[in-house]
Amino acid sequence: MNKSSLTALAVALSCALPALPAGAATDADLAEIRAQLQQMKSAYEQRIATLEQKLAKAEGAAANAEAVAGEAVSAVRQASLRPPAAAPATGFNPEISLILQGQYRRMKEVDERRITGFWPAAGHDHDDHGHGADRRGYSLDHSELVFSANIDPYWRGQAVLALQDGEVEVEEAFFQSLALGHGLGLKGGRLRSGIGYLNEQHAHAWDFADAPLAYKAMFGEHGSYAQDGVQLKWVAPTPFFLEFGTDFGRGQNFPGTDRNRNGGNAGAFFAHVGDDLGSSHSWRAGVSYLQTRAKDREAHFADAGGGDEAVGGFAGRSRTWIADFVWKWAPDGNPKYRNFKLQGEYFVRRERGTFTCSNEEQDLGNSCDPGNAGASVVSDYRSRQSGWYLQGVYQFSPNWRAGLRYDRLDSGRRDFGVNAANLVADEHKPKRVTLMADYRWSEFARMRLQFAQDKSMRGLTDNQVWLQYIMSLGAHGAHKF
Amino acid sequence: MHKVFLSLLMLLALPAHAALTVFATVPEWAALAQEIGGSRVRVYAATTGLQDPHRIEAKPSLIARARSAQLVVATGAELEAAWLPLVLRESGNRGVQPGTPGYFEAASAVTMLDVPQVLDRAHGDVHAAGNPHIQTDPHNIRKVAEALAERMVALDPAEAMAYRAGLQAFLGKWQAATARWEQAAAPLRGVPVLVQHNAFPYLTRWLGLKVVGTLEPKPGVEPSAAHLSALLGRLRDAPARMVLRPAYQHEASSRWLAERAGIPAVTLPFTVGGTPEAADLVGLFDDTVRRLLAALPVR
Numbered sequence: 001m002n003k004s005s006l007t008a009l010a011v012a013l014s015c016a017l018p019a020l021p022a023g024a025a026t027d028a029d030l031a032e033i034r035a036q037l038q039q040m041k042s043a044y045e046q047r048i049a050t051l052e053q054k055l056a057k058a059e060g061a062a063a064n065a066e067a068v069a070g071e072a073v074s075a076v077r078q079a080s081l082r083p084p085a086a087a088p089a090t091g092f093n094p095e096i097s098l099i100l101q102g103q104y105r106r107m108k109e110v111d112e113r114r115i116t117g118f119w120p121a122a123g124h125d126h127d128d129h130g131h132g133a134d135r136r137g138y139s140l141d142h143s144e145l146v147f148s149a150n151i152d153p154y155w156r157g158q159a160v161l162a163l164q165d166g167e168v169e170v171e172e173a174f175f176q177s178l179a180l181g182h183g184l185g186l187k188g189g190r191l192r193s194g195i196g197y198l199n200e201q202h203a204h205a206w207d208f209a210d211a212p213l214a215y216k217a218m219f220g221e222h223g224s225y226a227q228d229g230v231q232l233k234w235v236a237p238t239p240f241f242l243e244f245g246t247d248f249g250r251g252q253n254f255p256g257t258d259r260n261r262n263g264g265n266a267g268a269f270f271a272h273v274g275d276d277l278g279s280s281h282s283w284r285a286g287v288s289y290l291q292t293r294a295k296d297r298e299a300h301f302a303d304a305g306g307g308d309e310a311v312g313g314f315a316g317r318s319r320t321w322i323a324d325f326v327w328k329w330a331p332d333g334n335p336k337y338r339n340f341k342l343q344g345e346y347f348v349r350r351e352r353g354t355f356t357c358s359n360e361e362q363d364l365g366n367s368c369d370p371g372n373a374g375a376s377v378v379s380d381y382r383s384r385q386s387g388w389y390l391q392g393v394y395q396f397s398p399n400w401r402a403g404l405r406y407d408r409l410d411s412g413r414r415d416f417g418v419n420a421a422n423l424v425a426d427e428h429k430p431k432r433v434t435l436m437a438d439y440r441w442s443e444f445a446r447m448r449l450q451f452a453q454d455k456s457m458r459g460l461t462d463n464q465v466w467l468q469y470i471m472s473l474g475a476h477g478a479h480k481f
Numbered sequence: 482m483h484k485v486f487l488s489l490l491m492l493l494a495l496p497a498h499a500a501l502t503v504f505a506t507v508p509e510w511a512a513l514a515q516e517i518g519g520s521r522v523r524v525y526a527a528t529t530g531l532q533d534p535h536r537i538e539a540k541p542s543l544i545a546r547a548r549s550a551q552l553v554v555a556t557g558a559e560l561e562a563a564w565l566p567l568v569l570r571e572s573g574n575r576g577v578q579p580g581t582p583g584y585f586e587a588a589s590a591v592t593m594l595d596v597p598q599v600l601d602r603a604h605g606d607v608h609a610a611g612n613p614h615i616q617t618d619p620h621n622i623r624k625v626a627e628a629l630a631e632r633m634v635a636l637d638p639a640e641a642m643a644y645r646a647g648l649q650a651f652l653g654k655w656q657a658a659t660a661r662w663e664q665a666a667a668p669l670r671g672v673p674v675l676v677q678h679n680a681f682p683y684l685t686r687w688l689g690l691k692v693v694g695t696l697e698p699k700p701g702v703e704p705s706a707a708h709l710s711a712l713l714g715r716l717r718d719a720p721a722r723m724v725l726r727p728a729y730q731h732e733a734s735s736r737w738l739a740e741r742a743g744i745p746a747v748t749l750p751f752t753v754g755g756t757p758e759a760a761d762l763v764g765l766f767d768d769t770v771r772r773l774l775a776a777l778p779v780r
Contacts, residue, residue, distance in 0.1 A: 153580060156570070181575035183548050235548045235573045241541030274541025279529055282540045328538070332531040335538070337731050398703045442702065443563075444602065478567040481539050 094149035094157075095475035099204045101142045103468040105135065108460065112300075115213065116458040117411025117428035118385065119314070120299050121220030121254040134221070140164075141468070142203050144171070148477060154179045160202060171202070172226065183235040187247075192226045194233065194245045194270045195288035196345055197324035199224050205479050207341070207393045209450045209466040213407035213432050214347050214387035218320060220254045225290065227251050227266055240275035241284065255318040255349070256292030266292035274481075279333040284481060285325040292318050294353070301357070301423035307366035308359055310423045314381060316353010322346070326481070337398055344390040355381035357419045367422035379417030386410045391434075399440055407432040409456070430456035446470045499523075501637045504550035504577070506561050507534050508753040509616040510587060510625070512762050514554055517630045517647040521640050525550070530754030533729045534560055535606065535701065539567040547572035550583070552636055554629065557586030558593065560613035582635055588613060590628035591621045594682045605699025614727075616752060617684035619659045619766055626651055658763050662770050669773055673719065675712070677704075677726040677735045680751065684769070693721050696734050704734045716742050723747050723776040728755035745776040 113134050114120040148158035159173040174189030192200045198215060203223070210216075211223025219225045229249015236242040251266025252258040259265050268291070274284030297314040323346045330339035358376035359369030369375045391405035409430040416425060432455060438448035450466040500523045505511035511526035518524070525546050528534055534556070537543075547553065547568050555561050569578055577583040593611025600609055615621045630648035634641040670689035677696040685692050694712050696704045704712075724735040724746045732746065739746035750759035750768050758768040 153578075176570070178570065178578050179575040180573065183573035185571070185573045233573070235544060235571070237549050238545060239549075241545040243544075272541070275545070276540065276542040279532075282538075282542060284541045333529060334532045334536070334729055336533050336536045442602075442605075478539055478563050478565075480567065481541060 092149075094147045095477065097146045097472055097474035097476045099142075099144040099146070099202075100471040100473070101144070101204055101469065102138075102140045103209060103466055104138050105209075105464065105466050107136055107454075107464040108462045109136065110457065110460070110462070113457070115217050115409065115428075115430055115456045117414075117426050117430070118217040118409065119255070119297070121216070144202065144204065146477075150178065151175065171222075183237060185231075185233040185235075187231040187233075188229075190226060190228045191231055191247070192224050193247050193268050193290065194231060195225060195268050195290055195320075196270075196322045196347075197284070197286065197326055197343060198345065200480060204470050204472065207391065207401075207403055208405055208434055208436050209448055209468045210452075212345070212389035212391070212405065213409055213430060213456055214345065214389050217385075217387055217409055217430075218255070218347050218349060225253060225268075227253060229264065229266070241273060243272045245270050245272075251292040255294060255297075255320070255351070257294045257297050259293065259295050266290065276333075280331060281327065281329050282333075282481070283325065283327040286323070288322040288324070290320040290322075294318060301425070303366040303368075304422050304424055305367045310357050310366050310368050311360045312419075312423065313356040313358070314351070314353060315356070316351060316381065318349065318351045320347060320349045328481075335395070337395075339395045340392065341394075342390075342392045344388065346386070346388040348384070348386045351381065351383045353381055355379050355416055355419055357422050368419070377419055377422060379419040380415070381417065381419075382415040383413065385412040385414070393436075401438050401440075403434075403436045403438075405432075405434040405436075407434070407456075426458060428458045432456060444472045444476065501633060501640070502549055502551045503554060504547050504552070505554045506565060507556060507616075509622070509762065509765070510554040510556070510629075512753045512765075513622065513626055513629060513651075514552075514633070516651045516762065517626060517644055518633060519643070519647050521637070521643055522633070530750060530752045530756075530759065531729050535563060537561070537564045539564045539571065543568045544571045547577060548574050550574065550577050552583050552585060552633065553577040554585050554587065556613050556615065557588035558610040558613035558615075559608045560588075582632065585629060585632045587625045587629070588615060590624045591615050594686065595679070605697075606701030612679065612682050614680045614751075615683055617681055617749075617769070618687040619655065619662065620687065621683060622762060623652065623655055623659075626655070654763070658766065662766050665774065666770050668777060672723075672777065673721045675716075675721045675724045675735075675738065677724065677730055680727045681725055681749075684749075688770075688773070690773075693719050696724070696738060709734060709738055713738060713741055720744075722778070723773075725749055727751035747772055747776045749773075 143163045145161045145163060146158070148156070150156045154177065156176045156178055157174070158176065160171040162169040162171050170190055172189075172191055174187045174191045177184070177186040180186060194200060198206070198212065199219075215223040227247070227249045229247055231245060231247035233243060233245035236244070246267065246269050248264045248267040250258070251264065256266050268288065270286055270288035272284055272286040274282070276282045293316065295315045299312050301310045301312050303310050324344070326341065326343040328335075328339065328341045356376050356378050357368035359366050368377045387407075387409035389405060389407045391403060393401055393403035395401040407430070411426070411428050414425050416423070432452055434450060434452040436448055436450040438446055440446045446469070448466065448468045448470070450468065452464040454462040454464055500521055501518060503511070503514045503518070503522050503524045504527065505514055505524060506527050508526045508528065508530050511524045514522055515524050527543055527546065528537055543564070553569065555565055566579075569584075575581070588610060593615070595612035597604070597607045597609065600607060615625075626648060630644050633644045637644070666688050671691060673691045673693045674685070675694045675696065676692055679695050679697070679700050681692070684690070694715065696709065696712065698704060698708045721742070721744060723744050724739045726732060726735040726746065726748050728748055728751050732748065735746045748756070749772060750756040750765055753759055753761060753765050755765070756768055759765040
């Protein structure tokens with residue numbers, strides 16, 4: 001029952017009563033009745049007011065409850081939608097990303113593809129196709145699986161595994177310090193050296209489908225020098241970027257060899273300096289030095305007398321200097337719509353040691369081993385070789401980029417000592433011009449078309465075409481500058 | 482070489498009690514730290530108002546600045562995911578790593594909007610923690626200011642009084658200004674708008690603007706001609722009164738649509754330095770409200 005109907009009843013009663021026969025009651029009676037009615041009315045009104053108050057209270061409480069419930073629901077929703085924090089067991093799993101990379105590649109058929117005048121990094125296997133990068137036709141170039149996470153407040157870990165048919169190659173697997181302070185950074189495990197500019201970048205971060213010729217000639221098909229060891233870096237407390245670093249370790253990779261010893265076999269030093277010029281330009285430049293030793297580092301050489309291929313083995317010291325720079329431009333420092341990147345690196349390598357020339361086959365002979373198997377000729381060996389590349393990539397829309405790269409190598413001076421008479425040491429100045437255009441759907445998906453005129457093998461001009469895709473799934477970390 | 486020598490000299494010349502060195506990822510937090518800290522802080526802003534904070538690279542200059550910072554002020558919510566984690570790791574500065582007192586995330590002080598229901602890259606650049614563009618609501622600025630001042634006090638207790646006084650002075654000024662903006666912006670309530678990037682959920686909620694469409698089909702994906710035409714078609718049934726764009730984005734798509742729909746395209750400063758008028762935090766909101774009101778047709 002609500003207030004209005006109660007009031008109506010009271011009003012109806014009070015109106016009806018005066019209509020009673022006047023003669024039936026005295027004035028005093030009437031007055032008494034009126035007083036009683038007045039009492040009843042006020043009593044009802046009091047009760048109505050009390051009821052009203054109760055109702056309002058209840059309504060208020062209900063509204064309050066609704067609001068509280070609403071807040072709780074949205075809080076629960078927010079909480080349940082913050083997956084890493086709220087997910088109970090998977091929250092501590094590492095960030096995982098899978099990089100899918102494959103290509104169609106069209107190029108000449110060449111038996112033993114190697115850069116003329118340079119020591120082949122892959123050794124002397126005839127059927128070694130390196131990393132699949134030199135395969136013709138359709139191929140799954142390089143699928144990488146990357147795991148990374150903070151281990152505890154002091155350390156972070158990362159592993160990069162390259163997946164290929166029948167094998168998993170550990171490209172990098174290292175721990176990294178988070179809490180040394182004072183600008184210091186320590187890494188340990190298998191890691192890509194801090195030398196040069198491109199050396200630390202994995203293939204999916206390259207601007208071209210393959211590595212610069214100089215990287216291939218100096219460090220092999222991976223286009224990078226890596227070793228099992230330790231890296232220490234220090235960032236100077238300067239207002240511009242100044243960094244010094246060193247890494248040393250096993251030195252198992254070309255130009256060194258695995259030497260089965262307790263001590264280290266390779267050491268590198270690098271210094272980088274960089275800054276911004278205004279808000280539109282940023283740059284970094286560096287100088288690096290790598291020293292390593294090789295033993296029984298083998299390669300094939302043509303015999304001077306036209307006999308069997310000779311096997312040459314190098315033992316000694318290999319020293320490489322690298323100068324690198326990169327300059328990036330973006331209007332107002334906002335690279336989304338337009339930007340330009342120019343980078344170049346120059347390499348010089350000096351090697352010094354002994355050279356052993358022998359014959360692999362037992363039956364036929366060559367100048368180093370005329371007939372009697374097991375014989376060999378040992379001589380001094382000295383070389384100085386160099387190479388450089390320069391590349392520019394222009395992004396002219398949020399999705400499109402185009403790039404041009406020029407590669408140049410110089411087989412330089414190679415002194416084989418007395419063995420110079422026994423084998424043919426090819427001299428060559430390889431060249432390559434590469435053009436590329438790529439389209440990105442998002443920062444996770446890219447398709448690239450590339451043309452190259454490759455004159456890295458003497459007497460051969462190889463016009464190559466690539467169509468390549470690079471897609472990355474999952475939590476992909478930031479790339480270096 | 483000259484520069485190296487000079488900077489080494491500067492290091493030696495530093496007084497015993499130097500100012501608190503603050504590395505702010507975006508200009509709004511640089512301005513806020515300066516408001517609170519005044520002469521007691523030395524603030525470096527990693528980006529300008531014309532840069533897209535999602536798309537910055539881990540530049541050498543940033544690593545150098547993070548190396549010497551005592552306090553890193555970031556937005557968080559993955560806004561700086563493409564560069565800040567790497568910059569901090571490479572800096573070798575243990576005092577500003579995530580999880581330490583020297584690392585402050587503004588997003589932790591406010592209630593996030595647009596927290597996604599589903600995390601799937603098919604939806605574009607989604608941020609798991611919610612939309613990170615929190616600085617477009619002055620109430621958020623106030624909350625961040627309070628949390629930031631407390632962090633500055635914790636890092637530099639000797640100057641606690643100064644930071645608290647700086648905060649109070651800022652809050653007094655800010656409250657009055659907020660009231661002024663809200664009063665001036667009253668005619669904007671309920672006005673339907675289009676946005677180029679989903680950058681304004683906090684602004685539109687604060688002023689009661691009604692977002693009726695987004696030019697980017699997915700966050701971070703540039704709109705195609707077909708998508709824009711479809712949006713234009715939809716405008717006939719549900720007209721919008723203006724198109725909003727943050728200053729760091731290209732104007733091409735919002736201008737294209739605005740011209741065909743016959744409505745103004747409004748460039749909002751978005752952060753300090755986004756427009757010449759938005760020289761500080763108060764200027765940022767003065768200019769934002771002014772530009773929005775100027776786009777309303779006179780009645």
